[in-house]
Amino acid sequence: MSGSTPRSIDEYLAALRAALADEDPALVQDALYDAEEYLRAEVAANPGMPEADVLERVAGRYGRPDEIAAAYRDTEVKVTRAFQPPASIRPASHSPLKQFLSVYSDPRAYMSLFFMFLSLITGIVYFTFAVTGISLSIGLAILIIGLPVFLAFIAITRAISLAEGRLLEAVSGERMPRRPVHPGPNVGLWERIVATVQDTPTWTTLVYLVMMLPLGTIYFVAATTAFSLGVSLLLLPIAGIAQRLDWWLPWGDERLLFSPRWLDTPAGWVFCVVFGAFLLTSLLHVARMVVGLHARVAKGLLVT
Amino acid sequence: MNDSHTRKFQKELNVGLVALVLLAVLERSSEDLYGYEIAKRLQRANSGEALFKEGTVYPVLRALCANGFLTSRVKPSSAGPPRRYYRITRDGRALLAQWSGIWAQTRDFVDRVIRGGES
Numbered sequence: 001m002s003g004s005t006p007r008s009i010d011e012y013l014a015a016l017r018a019a020l021a022d023e024d025p026a027l028v029q030d031a032l033y034d035a036e037e038y039l040r041a042e043v044a045a046n047p048g049m050p051e052a053d054v055l056e057r058v059a060g061r062y063g064r065p066d067e068i069a070a071a072y073r074d075t076e077v078k079v080t081r082a083f084q085p086p087a088s089i090r091p092a093s094h095s096p097l098k099q100f101l102s103v104y105s106d107p108r109a110y111m112s113l114f115f116m117f118l119s120l121i122t123g124i125v126y127f128t129f130a131v132t133g134i135s136l137s138i139g140l141a142i143l144i145i146g147l148p149v150f151l152a153f154i155a156i157t158r159a160i161s162l163a164e165g166r167l168l169e170a171v172s173g174e175r176m177p178r179r180p181v182h183p184g185p186n187v188g189l190w191e192r193i194v195a196t197v198q199d200t201p202t203w204t205t206l207v208y209l210v211m212m213l214p215l216g217t218i219y220f221v222a223a224t225t226a227f228s229l230g231v232s233l234l235l236l237p238i239a240g241i242a243q244r245l246d247w248w249l250p251w252g253d254e255r256l257l258f259s260p261r262w263l264d265t266p267a268g269w270v271f272c273v274v275f276g277a278f279l280l281t282s283l284l285h286v287a288r289m290v291v292g293l294h295a296r297v298a299k300g301l302l303v304t
Numbered sequence: 305m306n307d308s309h310t311r312k313f314q315k316e317l318n319v320g321l322v323a324l325v326l327l328a329v330l331e332r333s334s335e336d337l338y339g340y341e342i343a344k345r346l347q348r349a350n351s352g353e354a355l356f357k358e359g360t361v362y363p364v365l366r367a368l369c370a371n372g373f374l375t376s377r378v379k380p381s382s383a384g385p386p387r388r389y390y391r392i393t394r395d396g397r398a399l400l401a402q403w404s405g406i407w408a409q410t411r412d413f414v415d416r417v418i419r420g421g422e423s
Contacts, residue, residue, distance in 0.1 A: 030363075030366060031362075031363075034339060034359075034362035034363075034366075035359065035362075037338070037339060037340065037387055037388070038339060038340050038343070038358065038359065038362070040381075041338075041340035041381075041387075042340070044382075061347075061357070061358050062343075062357060062358045062359045063357035063358070063359035063360065067357055067359070068357070068359040068360075071357065071359060071360040071363055072363045074319075075360070075363035075364055075367060
């Protein structure tokens with residue numbers, strides 16, 4: 001595949017990136033990070049030897065960019081499959097009712113619901129952070145202190161981006177980077193600022209952080225409404241029966257009045273339990289779907 | 305005989321063994337290790353010759369970590385990007401014990417068959 005040996009670390013990384021061109025961007029980011037860690041350690045272990053010579057020696061031991069690309073491709077498939085718990089290979093049931101209820105045995109459904117509840121808080125935090133950071137960076141741009149403030153803001157943005165990616169991978173299973181964004185060649189402060197400003201993911205990550213406030217609000221309101229409605233419907237028959245038997249009267253002698261009245265009849269109780277259970281089960285399905293979609297959009301914005 | 309067949313055989317053999325060997329190196333080590341260090345230890349263990357490309361260590365480390373058999377933390381380094389240090393978890397030790405047993409059985413079986421000594 002690759003004819004000539006790369007002469008520098010940057011050339012090696014570029015060749016590796018090219019060899020992995022069709023792969024998941026999250027995997028590419030990890031592979032580049034690992035390769036750079038190894039190559040820089042090798043250069044540091046051989047002080048005085050030119051980078052080109054080190055790379056030539058390394059090509060045999062570490063592997064050529066195309067060999068490494070193949071290793072990442074294979075390992076990602078093989079090792080992940082080897083560690084997969086057997087339960088997930090179980091064939092899907094054909095009965096529609098069983099398929100509908102199978103969501104209760106999927107940990108991702110619960111985690112997705114949790115993510116929807118949590119997203120109001122994360123949305124507020126991300127939005128506040130992004131708006132404060134942008135305002136401070138623009139406001140202080142005319143002073144010398146503006147530059148370090150901007151760089152620190154971007155560094156924290158990248159850390160948040162990695163953490164959010166890890167959270168989304170745990171919740172939705174969508175492959176996200178396990179390593180931070182490659183910092184690029186080691187250059188001066190000014191070049192680094194220019195590179196950061198020209199880097200598209202920097203801006204799309206900020207878009208994601210700002211977008212999380214409206215999205216988080218919608219997720220939270222939808223999840224809370226559906227969840228409380230479902231639980232209320234399940235509890236309604238208990239309240240109705242308890243009132244009738246005089247076990248429990250919520251407000252002294254005042255009875256709870258249900259509207260419409262037919263809800264407080266045996267047929268109404270059955271309806272409430274069935275509809276409540278249906279609503280909660282659907283909520284888990286919807287949560288899993290919405291967060292899966294969210295993770296795919298997030299990947300487009302957070303990953304190079 | 306045929307060099308490409310030999311290479312292919314070696315590669316197929318390595319697929320599962322790299323993970324076993326990585327777990328073993330991390331279990332022996334009293335301190336956390338990063339990818340480069342692990343690769344160098346493996347190279348020393350085979351008198352300077354690496355049996356597999358050292359770059360293949362990294363994706364396996366990541367997969368082991370993602371499945372809870374290793375934990376990792378990042379420490380800044382003066383040589384390049386921050387390094388990721390790995391440590392074996394209790395699950396990792398249990399897996400290593402299991403895999404070592406399977407490996408010993410497989411090795412003995414293959415040895416017996418190759419020597420033709422089965423009774």
